[in-house]
Amino acid sequence: MRSEPPDDRDALRAKIIGLGETSLHKSYYPELQNRLAELERFRALLDQTHDAIFLIRAETGELADVNASAETHLGYSKRELLAKPFIDLISPTKKTWLAEFIRESSALLSKSGQTVTARLVSRSGTEIPMEITVRSVTFGAERYIVAIARDITDRIRTERELRIKESALESSTNGILITDLAGTVMYANRSFAGMFGYERAGAVAGRNLETFFADPTVGEKVTARLLDTHAIVQETIGLHSSGSPFHIQVSGSVVQNDAGQPLCIMLIVMDITERILIDQMKRETYAQLGKNIEQFAILGDHIRNPLQVIVGYAEMIDDSLAGKILEQSRRIDELVTELDRGWVESANVRHFLRKHGEDRDSPLQTGTDISTLKERDT
Template identity: 75%
Template sequence: MHSEPPDDPDTLREKIIGLGETSLHKSYYPELQSRLAELERFRALLDQTHDAIFLIHAETGRLADVNASAGMYLDCSKKELLATPFIKWISPQKKAVFDEFARRSCEQLPASRWTCIASLVSREGRETPVEITVRSVTFGDKQYIVAIARDITDRLQAERELKIKESALESSTNGILITDLAGTIMYANPGFASIFGYERGEMLAGRSLEIFFANPAIGKKVTDLLRKNHAITEETIGVRNGGSPFHIQVSGSVVQNDAGQPLCIMLIVMDITERILIDQLKRETCAQLGKNIEQFAILGDHIRNPLQVIVGYAEMIDDPLAKMILDQSDRIDEIITQLDRGWVESANVRQFLRRHGDDAEPRVETFIQRFSIKDWDS
């Protein structure tokens, strides 16, 4: 204050060096300490983050500062990193891109932000795939580039696995359908589109599941069962694009998240028309086999009756040829006996087929081999 007497030289000296009661140094020191503590906390936070952070001189491309994670990625100390240009640690495929961005930053273009996928190459040659976000900033009269690199190894692995699963769904010959919990189609693979006569699976998105069944009530039954967390397998009649019916088998379940909450419905649809026709043919063949077995039994009796008459007359004839007649009659009787055995075995096979269906086919093959044509040559 002008009204106050001026300080003597000793008092003024004490204020300047911080010894006086109203020292300038004492006035600003607490605030300075607070700011330094805040900077230390911020620095510790940056060092704890898993992302690697690089501060780059835009003009020279050299590193001005890095956090602790950067050294971990590159197997280098902070001192070693600050003695190198940032471009040294970028994979060769992306070096030219970073050079161009640095050049444009030196031209003092407005602050911009850019993200790319690259690899950081450590001193030992170990590559780490990262997503790098780059931004130009200005501190005072100097321009810098801030690069934040995030390890995406797990993400890339998950994406590869997802692509494999997507490829499996796309290439499956079975129809695969994903719907919401109400039965509205979210995804249909090419196999499903082909089975139901559509050009592309995308054409089916948003449609109701029920339109693909000859009886729409079946579609509602499927979604109702699945919403109650029941896995289902149903054989029913489907409807192709254009209205033609065909036999299908539908199996499905509800997809749940880690917490057990339902997310969507997944169905697998197979065209079983050919199998149904084969089953029908088997039933008809089995029925025909039964008729043939009955005919074999009747024919055996019809042959034996006249054969007995021939044998009776031959035994009454006193002639050398009678013995030949009796010998041939015995051979005929043996053949009829073999036919009888075949009839019994055929009846057993028929019953076995009825009980065991397709599982009996190897046994039937053995039976056919046993009674081949050579058995009837005589």
């Protein structure tokens, strides 16, 4: 007022424009600057996160704010996003759920939030699988919904690949066993459980490798050898849950991480009982064949020796029947000669089997040939 002294008017003016010692501007401006700086830092952190963040007005469903990742994921600018209701970004299968959540959000303020898997529709029309966590919050007197969306495309692809691999393991006709480095079973497929007489694959979990071998020390040796060489293939005797032994072939390897550190042991087990029986039958057949060759060679000489005596006596007889005896003797000699040719072919078969390693355990490999047998018999 004009009646106030000039000094008071100047002090009031300085206080209003922030020049006085006790001005409001000087008292609150530094704090305001600090708060603004904090908000800027927080905003920068939100923009740097890979998750898309949406702030939704609960009353209208419109977007109040988004971070930079939301723009990147969906291909919209921030202005375009703020002009759209959030529900328009959701694939049709989850729109009803979101609308109900927004409607009932006032009753959910005390809850930590809900998580749902849904697809967000980008500007190009591509549907992006997202794991969306939604929470109801209040700023002042207005209610909002905060939606944090994480792209799970890679996770879905990885889970699908894991399901395919698991299905491949389960459908394998060979028994597959995964153990820890100490030999304790972590996983067994159905084929392994059935091979060893267990009703369920889960019944095998937790058992030690030694349970499945007739010689319990084999399990420990397999584990030690794998950790030393990282791979094995060997034949041994398995032990059925009923206690009966059977032949198996075990091949295994150590599963390593990217750094080359061992993670677990994987074994592939085959029931080779039938093959062993067939090999045994082969060995017995080859052994019998060797005996037959030897007997045929001896028998041929046994036939020829008395035949030569008959021929000698027939040549000394002056009788018309002597000619018929000689004729039949020649026929017998020809038949024995044919048998000799068959023995030679049998010997060739023997040599072929020896060459291809099929008779390495049979007596045929170490047996003498036909000429040696004849010389010995003579």
